[in-house]
Amino acid sequence: MNEDFLRIQAIRAELVKAFGSGAEIEPRKLESSASEIRKRAMRLRESLALTEENSNLKVSREPEPSIKTVNARAFELCLEISRFTGNPLFKSKGVITIAHAKEAGLSLDTIVALARVVQNEADGLIDN
Secondary structure: OHHHHHHHHHHHHHHHHHHHOOOOOOHHHHHHHHHHHHHHHHHHHHHHOOOOOOOOOOOOOOOOOOHHHHHHHHHHHHHHHHHHHOOHHHOOOOOOOHHHHHHHHHHHHHHHHHHHHHHHHHHHHHHO
16 A cells, blocks of 8 residues: 555656656656556555545546647646645544545545546557
């Protein structure tokens, strides 16, 4: 579980570094990063045994994705990862509440959904 948590943060850091340089990330890198994030987020969801309340979250795909829109979606994914990893549930001190667990569950669901869309849209750009 700890390895998945840390690896998701590392992938996010790599993407943020690329975004910080002002460059667009190429589709192959986005596809592989999103695929790994999705796989690890799904394992974390199972390991943490968070509520199943929001597990059917859907993120709509762009009808005609471009490198710009896929990069924008990947940036959203980075923001959601930050929300998840910054959740008080993962702080060493403090009270863990049901609200924190629900928030973490929703963030993980959003990460999985966004990663799936980034992966699929980036894959579509690779094929073109």
